[in-house]
Amino acid sequence: MAVTDPFGKAMAVKHWAQLEERSAIWGMQLLLKVYLLFGRQVLQFFLYPVVSYYWLINRPGRQASRQYLQRVSAYLPEQGLQGSAYDSYRHFVSFSNAIIDKLAALSGSITLQDIEYNGREAIAEHLRLGHGLLILGSHLGNLEVLRAIASLRNDVTVNVLVHTKHAKKFNALLNRNATSSRVNLMQVTGTNAATAMILQDKIDAGELVVIAADRTPVTGQDRVSRAIFLGHPALFPQGPFILASLLKCPVYTLFCLKHQHRQTIYFDCFSDGIALPRKHSEIAIQKYAQDYADRLQHYCLKEPLQWFNFYDFWQAGNDPRNLS
Numbered sequence: 001m002a003v004t005d006p007f008g009k010a011m012a013v014k015h016w017a018q019l020e021e022r023s024a025i026w027g028m029q030l031l032l033k034v035y036l037l038f039g040r041q042v043l044q045f046f047l048y049p050v051v052s053y054y055w056l057i058n059r060p061g062r063q064a065s066r067q068y069l070q071r072v073s074a075y076l077p078e079q080g081l082q083g084s085a086y087d088s089y090r091h092f093v094s095f096s097n098a099i100i101d102k103l104a105a106l107s108g109s110i111t112l113q114d115i116e117y118n119g120r121e122a123i124a125e126h127l128r129l130g131h132g133l134l135i136l137g138s139h140l141g142n143l144e145v146l147r148a149i150a151s152l153r154n155d156v157t158v159n160v161l162v163h164t165k166h167a168k169k170f171n172a173l174l175n176r177n178a179t180s181s182r183v184n185l186m187q188v189t190g191t192n193a194a195t196a197m198i199l200q201d202k203i204d205a206g207e208l209v210v211i212a213a214d215r216t217p218v219t220g221q222d223r224v225s226r227a228i229f230l231g232h233p234a235l236f237p238q239g240p241f242i243l244a245s246l247l248k249c250p251v252y253t254l255f256c257l258k259h260q261h262r263q264t265i266y267f268d269c270f271s272d273g274i275a276l277p278r279k280h281s282e283i284a285i286q287k288y289a290q291d292y293a294d295r296l297q298h299y300c301l302k303e304p305l306q307w308f309n310f311y312d313f314w315q316a317g318n319d320p321r322n323l324s
Contacts, residue, residue: 032214035103043100051096061110061310065091068313071230072304074229075308081304098142100259105144110263115145119252119267120125126250127156132203134244134251136213136270138296140307146210146261157207158183159199192227196246203249210254211230213240213292225286227293230300234314236289254275257306266299 030050035043055062062085069091070083081087087105104110126133137143137160146158188195199209216224216235223242224235244251251270256263270291276284300307 003126010097011257017215021108028234037102040100047096047100048093051092052089055092058310060312062088062090064310064312068230068307068309069304071232072301074231075301076304079089079304091305092310095308095310097308098258098306098308100113101263102140102144105142110145116262116264118264119269120265122269123252123267127206130206132206132247132249133208134203134240134247134249135208135210136240136253136292137210138212138214138255138307139309140296141212141258142263142297143212143254143256144150145256145265156182157202157205159186159202159209160184161186161188161206161209161211196243199243200247203247209247211240211243213237214296225282225289227286227290229293229297229313232314234293236293238285238289241274241285241288242276244271245276248273256301257303269296270295 010040026310030046034046065088066085068083068085069087070154072080073079101110123133143160146160160183186198202209213236216237217239223238225238227236228234228237250272251274253266253268253270255266257266258264271288274288
């Protein structure tokens with residue numbers, strides 16, 4: 001994808017998947033080994049050198065973090081987040097702590113008793129009736145707590161769609177130590193008929209399908225809609241809403257935030273069923289994208305340091321005002 005700078009020159013904007021392939025997997029492997037051998041307290045000691053090094057070498061991530069926090073500051077001036085280098089460092093530390101929480105969830109250290117729920121009753125009722133659901137997730141908070149959701153019923157299965165080989169590799173690393181086998185990772189690069197048929201079978205079987213709705217597709221960059229997020233236009237994927245229309249099932253959003261050392265899961269009904277009229281499908285998708293962006297913003301403002309998209313989300317990579 002290319003954008004035009006103020007002087008009319010085309011400038012390449014890297015897709016998030018290209019950047020993510022450069023992530024420090026070795027660092028995550030180190031954290032995992034320390035956690036398994038010595039536990040969380042010792043891991044905290046190793047955390048800061050690892051995150052400091054990654055923060056220093058990841059200039060695009062620092063820029064993206066500062067841009068995001070600057071935009072948050074317009075809504076939360078009382079929190080003192082101005083998008084400074086220190087704020088960005090705190091953002092990276094928050095991400096590293098979320099990695100530890102992932103490990104805790106995978107190892108079974110986080111159980112249903114450690115989690116507070118909002119909207120759990122509606123999900124449990126759908127599962128009781130054998131209804132499959134599409135759940136719109138995000139990179140806000142810790143989706144690994146989904147493994148605890150799998151304990152809501154002995155027969156519930158959660159299918160999480162991941163978009164890149166890197167994501168699958170990282171999750172496979174974590175899954176080696178998972179206590180639950182009812183969370184399946186499915187690598188997809190886009191929404192097509194074959195994928196929809198597989199997922200339809202899972203919905204018909206009363207399973208949960210989870211897809212992140214805050215990242216543009218790895219392929220098919222024309223399948224995006226523009227929505228206002230934190231006061232500025234950003235691109236959101238159309239795929240989750242197209243998929244929902246094909247699956248013809250209820251759609252919920254899921255956000256898992258950490259408040260004062262305790263995980264809180266928020267389930268909200270997004271739609272009883274998404275229908276896209278043929279003649280006005282783009283208009284309908286645009287509305288759904290904006291509805292999702294509004295909901296994402298609402299929860300981002302609850303815990304702004306827990307949104308983990310360290311790339312140029314608003315695609316302003318050519319903006320000379322970007323900071324180092």
